[in-house]
Amino acid sequence: MTTVAILPISDANGERIYQAIAGDKRSIGKTAGEALDALTSQLENEEFGSLLVIQDFCPDGFFGAKQQERLSELMNLWRTARDSGQALSPAQQIELDRLVETELKAATARSTGFLQQIIE
Template sequence: MTTVAILPVLNTNGEKSYRAIAGDRQSVGRTAGQALDALTALLGETDFSALIVIQSFNPDEFFTVQQQKRLSELMNLWRTARDRGQSLSPKQQAELESLVEAELKAATVRTGVLVQQLN
């Protein structure tokens, strides 16, 4: 089964969009569903099945408000660089990847807590 993380990101105008990530593949959409649909098409999954849990994306003990803000800042820098045909600095790229990984781990922990609550 493919693991997918869907993260909210704010653009420079403060508008929210969503980034769906699976391994080294990513897609963006105005809604979480659009991002997931675009990622599914990108992955070429014709028989895609998943259990989807929608989180409120509020900061918590697993991914803090400071981490959310920095992730949003770095995503905005990444988009600007991409639009100019450039890349982030290696340090910024490593920090961005680390934050994406941290959010994915946080989502995994949240899901585990949810499953325990359901049992």
């Protein structure tokens, strides 16, 4: 089963939108559901399972407020660079990739904790 993370981010106007991520596939939507729908259209049927847990995206012990803020800043920089045909600096791209990976691991840890609560 593929793990999917849905992150709240800001668009170029500072409005909240959502990015869904599964491995190397990404999508963006005005709502978490829209981002998920766009992502699932990119996945093979066997890649996406039916268990879906949606979190309120508040900072927690897995991914804190400073990390969320920095991820949002870097995503805004990435969109600006993309829209102008540029790329982030290598250091910024590495930092962005690491934060996305950290949030994905955090989402997995949250899900694991949630499943343990259900099983107990």
